[in-house]
Amino acid sequence: MGHAETFHGYAPEQGYDFLRNIIAKEDFQEKGCDISADEIFISDGAKCDCGNIQELFSLDSVIAVCDPVYPVYVDSNVMAGRSGLYNGETGRFDKIVYMPCTADNGFLPEFPKEHVDLIYLCFPNNPTGEAIKKADLQAWVDFANKNGAVIIYDAAYEAYITEAGIPHSIYECEGAKTCAIELRSFSKKAGFTGMRLGFAVIPKDLKSGDVSLNAMWMRRQGSKYNGTPYIIQRAGEAVYSPEGKAQVAEQIARYMKNAKTIYTGLKDAGFTVYGGVNSPYIWLKTPNDMKSWDFFDFLLNNAGIVGTPGAGFGPSGEGYFRITAFGTYENSLKALDRIKNL
């Protein structure tokens, strides 16, 4: 940065070609998804994209979210004025359509009965840790195309998929380019939490009426964003190098070893657990119908372990508890031992 020869000023708002090209090629084209570099918008992380993407839509758009849900989808729509009022009794906002995901439906949302304009889906899911099969995702794509809805597909955890038959991208489904935006994160995949890098995929075929959402997002980013730092984008490019890939694979394998250990250990200890196979999160049903926050207190006070109460993700998360595999193997084992000895 201190030398004219290597100095880089304002970056292209949609990201440098070197990064967009390799993403288009390796994350999509080589996996059978027909996505080109000019459909990819580099950002400073999936959280910003999750929060900002709703700006593309009118204030009277009806949004649908899974319940439990990553709070940013809801909060950003509340701030925009799209949610209606909060109902303390139901724990829900009046104008938001909630799609419960519980053990009863295998943590798979059911199609809304009312008309919705915008559907937030996150798979592998945060917080439940459950993935979606390709046929089920295809049904959502068909539903969206049929009903003129747009899917915001948050694939932040795709790198943790271990099973076959689980889509890494929504664009593996036929017709997704006319109904879906996909969001990706380098934080979960490559430890970029403190670096800030992600991207949105907005296909050129995706329209709202006559309007290209790709062109609208380009304009939005051009007016309200000034590009992701050059050095961070170069770091992102390194993730695709042979060395980067090896390191990412090793790191994910380590976390997934934790996930398997925690999942299996808890199951063997008699707990009911979900997730953890295609995701770094284990979703635990609290014993004896204990409330999420009561279980939080119980675990903290009796085992010195902290997790995330499911109720914090929405009313249908009540009675569940999220345990993360983003730790060391030693600490995962230690925590497991303590839980077993409760």
Place this chain on the structure above:
Amino acid sequence: MGHAETFHGYAPEQGYDFLRNIIAKEDFQEKGCDISADEIFISDGAKCDCGNIQELFSLDSVIAVCDPVYPVYVDSNVMAGRSGLYNGETGRFDKIVYMPCTADNGFLPEFPKEHVDLIYLCFPNNPTGEAIKKADLQAWVDFANKNGAVIIYDAAYEAYITEAGIPHSIYECEGAKTCAIELRSFSKKAGFTGMRLGFAVIPKDLKSGDVSLNAMWMRRQGSKYNGTPYIIQRAGEAVYSPEGKAQVAEQIARYMKNAKTIYTGLKDAGFTVYGGVNSPYIWLKTPNDMKSWDFFDFLLNNAGIVGTPGAGFGPSGEGYFRITAFGTYENSLKALDRIKNL
């Protein structure tokens, strides 16, 4: 980043203490402005802050902007739905209050006659390059406090102020903490265009009705932003080191030498010029009432020089032309020679 000992994950959304503390101390407290670290929000640049800050205000807020103006203030409000329709004849949006800044009023906006809720001021100004005197800024602070308006004060170019009596911060004015948000940039000051770093100052005394805008911005950033990269914030901290200060001073002196050379040269050649004394921009009145874009074509075709047509900044920029000092001294001289020989 590759080592556990030095790895930094999610940063505090409002920025690391090490950077907020030194900003509060050196940019404000040591200059007599009573601003504390918890009133400073680190961001990935002033452009994002300029674009996002309007989210704090309701959609029926009336905004006032200078004309000519940095386009982001207007565009972000257009996108939010606050502007009304565009009037092709006037080149203005129906619901936005424009405050013309021309040679006639010394490029100083006059108080709006109608009620306004939000006033965007940028000094030293982009594009006119003109600064505001402390007494004049104090009058704006008094106006805002009296009328319950909030000033968004864009001080991106404060490092280029060379004259005494020109405020570097709006908080040099009495009462500014109850009516003003200030935005700062590391891009202009320290060449961070490709690094992305800036900050917003939102005093705790600043309220809209009963609501603290500081608390609201904290919530907004916490929900829709995930912090500025750690390494960029460390680079920002280095700007305040003795070495960083020396480099910044040297760089600004170099640009201001360009500004002086261009300003004086154009003046000597018979052009009417403004700015350039407390700003890296020279604002040129086109000769013979030539339209901005005609002058652009003329200069490009006859001298191979590119500048920015004033009309691009708003209707009152028509007949003006912005010339930048952000170049090398050699190129500045070369351009000047070509203009003189037209």
